[in-house]
Amino acid sequence: MKVHEVAKAYDEIVVVQPNERIARVAARLTMAERRIACVCTIDRMLLGIVTPHDTRVGALSGNPEWGEWPVRTVMTAHPITCGLNDGAEQVLDLMQRHEVRHVPIVDAEFLLLGLVSLTDLLQRTRERARRDVDFLTSFVFG
Amino acid sequence: MKIADAVKSFDQILVVHPDDVLSYVAERFRVTGHRLACVCVDRRLVGVVTSADLRSRDSDAPVRSVMTQRPVTCSPSDSTEYLLDVMEQHELRTLPVVDKGQLIGLVSFADVLKRTRAQDKRDVEFLTAFVFGMPSAA
Numbered sequence: 001m002k003v004h005e006v007a008k009a010y011d012e013i014v015v016v017q018p019n020e021r022i023a024r025v026a027a028r029l030t031m032a033e034r035r036i037a038c039v040c041t042i043d044r045m046l047l048g049i050v051t052p053h054d055t056r057v058g059a060l061s062g063n064p065e066w067g068e069w070p071v072r073t074v075m076t077a078h079p080i081t082c083g084l085n086d087g088a089e090q091v092l093d094l095m096q097r098h099e100v101r102h103v104p105i106v107d108a109e110f111l112l113l114g115l116v117s118l119t120d121l122l123q124r125t126r127e128r129a130r131r132d133v134d135f136l137t138s139f140v141f142g
Numbered sequence: 143m144k145i146a147d148a149v150k151s152f153d154q155i156l157v158v159h160p161d162d163v164l165s166y167v168a169e170r171f172r173v174t175g176h177r178l179a180c181v182c183v184d185r186r187l188v189g190v191v192t193s194a195d196l197r198s199r200d201s202d203a204p205v206r207s208v209m210t211q212r213p214v215t216c217s218p219s220d221s222t223e224y225l226l227d228v229m230e231q232h233e234l235r236t237l238p239v240v241d242k243g244q245l246i247g248l249v250s251f252a253d254v255l256k257r258t259r260a261q262d263k264r265d266v267e268f269l270t271a272f273v274f275g276m277p278s279a280a
Contacts, residue, residue, distance in 0.1 A: 051233055052233065053233040092255070092259060095255065096252050096255045096256055096259075097252070099235045099250070099251045099252050101229075101230055118226070118230075118255070119230070122226075122258065122259075122262075125259075125262060126262050129262045129263065129265065129266050132266045132269075132270075133265050133266055133269060136266070136269035136270060136272075136273055137269065139273055140269070140272065140273060
């Protein structure tokens, strides 16, 4: 199984620009299906990722203006990424090794194509395992 | 699958007292390579502290002044699926495991995911070996 079979496409995920205000990004993430935003240039080049936890770092600073800060100040730069045709098991290995739940999908120029999440990958691999078990069970017991 | 067999036990983790000073905790982080310590009185968990919590803080301050109180915890009887949900909801990579009010260890995201995947593959591999006499290529 390839990553593109379970990935969310570019227009299904939260994409923000590096100068967007933290408060606005935090508000968008509260309504998002996957609580992660990809930070990209206007021409889609991936710069980093932001989670709700990152947006709360400013609040802990005690500075009342933190919500006005640009999101690039709290993003994780150079995130782990994968390619559209990488295998599901390969990306699960990446998630396990780097302890991440979401992996942005990029092309060779680092342009963002989509996002793959652990929940979606596990759900699909589990469905496949269940199908295999059903097939093998019927093979054994008729 | 329960998480009991994925738990790093009490003697494998970093445990500090709430009155320990931050310079001592920072040194323990440096020596052990851990990034999270459980703050305990005897074996009762009162908080957790990460290496990030120590940044720009007075090195003579007690750890109780920077620790996260009432951290999210789990029980050894919780399932791996439940833990993945809790870790996602709270954006955590490590959870203290508490049983009958006592800290028994830590469980990491990587270990939980590893066991979840192993569990998913086990039945298929068993049946494949039973039918074809070889493990699944998937």
